Amino acid sequence: MRLAELSERSGVSTATIKYYLREGLLPAGRRVTATQAEYDEEHLRRLRLVRALIQVGGITVSSAREVLATLQDEGLDHNERLGTAVWALPHGPAPAADDPVADEAARRAGELVRRLGWGHGEDLAEAPAYGMLVGAIAALTRLGYPCAVEDLEPYGRAMGDIAGSDLDLVERYGGSADEQVEAAVALTVLYEPVLLSLRRLAEAEESRRRFTGK
Structure with a gap:
């Protein structure tokens, strides 16, 4: 699918998709011309995850990038990837050490x-x-x-x-x-x-x- 279709199916604007691509939150599409690329179901699934992290979870782009990098780390097993990714989600402040x-x-x-x-x-x-x-x-x-x-x-x-x-x-x-x-x-x-x-x-x-x- 082209960028416009990916935007329509995901509900994410083309400008935001391009931003996610620049920030490394979304893998590059398959280049078909000098100015156009094609995207697939993996991109659609990843967009849904990024939206959940940023728009619902309220985490920063840098934290989202950290979560996504963990999910792609093939050196970690199923449990380790999930645990490390959840650790990267935002949490409330920890108490002072001398309290x-x-x-x-x-x-x-x-x-x-x-x-x-x-x-x-x-x-x-x-x-x-x-x-x-x-x-x-x-x-x-x-x-x-x-x-x-x-x-x-x-x-x-x-x-x-x-x-x-x-x-x-x-x-x-x-x-x-x-x-x-x-x-x-x-x-x-x-x-x-x-x-x-x-x-x-x-x-x-x-x-x-x-x-x-x-």
Whole structure:
């Protein structure tokens, strides 16, 4: 397909596609003349991923380039590519290293992860999401809200179930190993608003049941 068709099918303007090509977010098309190139389904799939990362995930072009480079690294296995790509997604700020409240929050996070049986403690502690968890626990602590390990553990177990559903969805999505890893990264970004909205709807429903008896 030519650039105009790629734009029409993807919903991305030709100017934006050309920008993505210049920035290395999209592979070059097959040159057919000095001024024209042809594109295929791989370009269409990559455009969908780039849109998910930048427009929905709100990550920078440089971060998107880092994620895409990881997805293309054939030296990494399926799990490593997915893990490294997800690590490159934006996360909240980690707490200051010399904050005593953060030190206690890190202890709780470590105990929570141990109870959940998630991964290797030292490796997991390097994950950006782990730092974000520590920062969230520290903020709850400062404000005096419940955040003991016992309070957090049910959420962790629920997230474990959701992670299983995430990867079930990716496997049903089908395609090659490369396509599945790309889909996993895209769905990590695209499903976060779904999870947030469902949680708020569920809380409204639970509140109605508990406090109105209806």
